[in-house]
Amino acid sequence: MRAHPTPAVRISGLRYRWPGSAQDCLAIDALQLGAGERVFLRGPSGSGKTTLLSLVGGVILPQAGTVEVGGQALGALSAGARDRFRADHVGFVFQLFNLLPWLSARDNILLACRFAPQRRARIAAAGSTPAAEAARLAARLDLGVELLERPATQLSVGQQQRVAAARALIGRPGLVVADEPTSALDADRQQTFIDLLLDECAAVGAALLFVSHDQRLAAHFDRVLDLGALVRAGLAAEDAR
Numbered sequence: 001m002r003a004h005p006t007p008a009v010r011i012s013g014l015r016y017r018w019p020g021s022a023q024d025c026l027a028i029d030a031l032q033l034g035a036g037e038r039v040f041l042r043g044p045s046g047s048g049k050t051t052l053l054s055l056v057g058g059v060i061l062p063q064a065g066t067v068e069v070g071g072q073a074l075g076a077l078s079a080g081a082r083d084r085f086r087a088d089h090v091g092f093v094f095q096l097f098n099l100l101p102w103l104s105a106r107d108n109i110l111l112a113c114r115f116a117p118q119r120r121a122r123i124a125a126a127g128s129t130p131a132a133e134a135a136r137l138a139a140r141l142d143l144g145v146e147l148l149e150r151p152a153t154q155l156s157v158g159q160q161q162r163v164a165a166a167r168a169l170i171g172r173p174g175l176v177v178a179d180e181p182t183s184a185l186d187a188d189r190q191q192t193f194i195d196l197l198l199d200e201c202a203a204v205g206a207a208l209l210f211v212s213h214d215q216r217l218a219a220h221f222d223r224v225l226d227l228g229a230l231v232r233a234g235l236a237a238e239d240a241r
């Protein structure tokens with residue numbers, strides 16, 4: 001019998017309230033992302049999409065419930081261990097890319113391996129090196145060698161976005177979370193970027209949790225999750241108890 005792979009994310013009984021707020025921002029009874037599953041997360045502005053990504057990344061912890069990533073309960077880790085776990089196992093792609101402007105594109109990609117021994121170990125186990133893997137991903141994302149040497153500030157928005165994707169993917173994290181990563185791009189480039197991100201997540205076996213307001217992109221994903229509906233159901237269940 002084949003064992004079920006560990007889910008990329010498993011959430012249960014989650015309640016999250018921002019400090020100082022009078023009401024819960026998120027109430028999610030149960031949510032699971034399968035290993036390698038690619039999920040499009042939608043919901044109205046203010047419904048808590050970015051908050052959910054912060055919880056899944058262990059940047060914040062819920063007041064109740066559990067968030068597991070790759071079978072690890074994030075709340076069971078100290079703050080330092082959570083930072084290390086995130087570096088090893090979760091790749092982030094943000095709306096504004098968050099590249100370090102004084103570093104080259106190559107060094108921005110390699111930075112993801114610097115504090116992530118397990119990313120480096122997975123690269124070594126595949127018979128490669130971080131530098132070779134950065135070059136492979138860059139080529140795959142259509143970033144030429146000459147571009148890799150440039151400081152991040154001398155790249156176009158689309159190029160910076162692809163560097164951010166390579167940084168998230170290097171070293172095969174089990175989970176990639178992306179928060180509105182295509183919002184600065186025109187329609188053609190959005191399409192190309194989504195295809196690259198989906199293909200590379202599939203190639204490295206990473207689950208993808210992708211937030212966007214652009215409903216047209218949803219068709220590319222394995223599943224569409226409506227956060228507004230999920231939280232309404234969670235709050236209704238709470239009221240009924």
Ligand SMILES: Nc1ncnc2c1ncn2[C@@H]1O[C@H](COP(=O)(O)OP(=O)(O)OP(=O)(O)O)[C@@H](O)[C@H]1O
Nearest residue numbers: 018019021025043044045046047048049050051052
């Ligand atoms: N650091 C914070 N401190 C207090 N409240 C916050 C903080 N960040 C977000 N919130 C509140 O939590 C709620 C959800 O915000 P969040 O950014 O997660 O929503 P979102 O669905 O990502 O919205 P958008 O689509 O506009 O980006 C909002 O009411 C917001 O004001």
